[in-house]
Amino acid sequence: MVWLRRTTHYLFIVVVAVNSTLLTINAGDYIFYTDWMWTSFVVFSISQSTMLAVGAIYYMLFTGVPGTATYYATIMTIYTWVAKGAWFALGYPYDFVAVPVWIPSAMLLDLSYWATRRNKHAAILIGGSLVGLSFPLFNMVNLLLVRDPLEVAFKYPRPTLPAYMTPIEPQVGKFYNSPVALGSGAGAVLTVPIAALGAKLNTWTYRWMAA
Numbered sequence: 731m732v733w734l735r736r737t738t739h740y741l742f743i744v745v746v747a748v749n750s751t752l753l754t755i756n757a758g759d760y761i762f763y764t765d766w767m768w769t770s771f772v773v774f775s776i777s778q779s780t781m782l783a784v785g786a787i788y789y790m791l792f793t794g795v796p797g798t799a800t801y802y803a804t805i806m807t808i809y810t811w812v813a814k815g816a817w818f819a820l821g822y823p824y825d826f827v828a829v830p831v832w833i834p835s836a837m838l839l840d841l842s843y844w845a846t847r848r849n850k851h852a853a854i855l856i857g858g859s860l861v862g863l864s865f866p867l868f869n870m871v872n873l874l875l876v877r878d879p880l881e882v883a884f885k886y887p888r889p890t891l892p893a894y895m896t897p898i899e900p901q902v903g904k905f906y907n908s909p910v911a912l913g914s915g916a917g918a919v920l921t922v923p924i925a926a927l928g929a930k931l932n933t934w935t936y937r938w939m940a941a
Contacts, residue, residue, distance in 0.1 A: 750782065775914075783861050783921045791929055814829065853925070
């Protein structure tokens with residue numbers, strides 16, 4: 731049954747990593763970013779930090795080796811860069827999809843697991859909080875390094891959008907003034923239970939295979 735358990739673990743890891751890439755395409759491309767501006771940044775931050783936490787802590791507890799979360803984040807990054815290449819092949823600019831900066835947040839998760847001598851609960855509480863807090867900060871720096879989202883979005887509209895969903899000029903500043911603070915606060919709160927879910931899924935998989 732060992733081979734079946736390991737196959738199930740690795741299949742879950744691949745599925746979560748692929749879903750992270752799909753979330754990036756849908757919540758991180760410039761069309762959505764143009765429509766919703768900083769609202770999109772908060773949604774993007776929460777979705778990506780929680781998806782990183784559930785997969786990274788699952789994989790890390792499965793191996794029991796600090797550093798596995800960073801390896802998992804690297805897999806997610808590679809997947810997304812491949813997706814960027816697919817958009818590029820369709821004629822879009824290579825920075826049409828902004829690749830999130832998952833790796834530094836995953837390193838903080840690994841560090842919390844290593845520093846607490848592989849304490850699972852500390853990894854969930856401390857590591858989950860650090861992932862939710864840090865991801866919006868790293869990702870904002872990432873967005874500042876790419877081209878103007880408005881320019882790219884209007885120049886390269888996504889062909890799958892119907893005419894009535896054409897991007898409109900966003901009303902910046904009417905919703906809130908600090909998207910990084912809101913994304914970090916919401917992410918720190920939501921990432922902890924999602925990290926706990928990843929740890930629980932790891933336990934459930936072992937119990938299911940032992941049954």
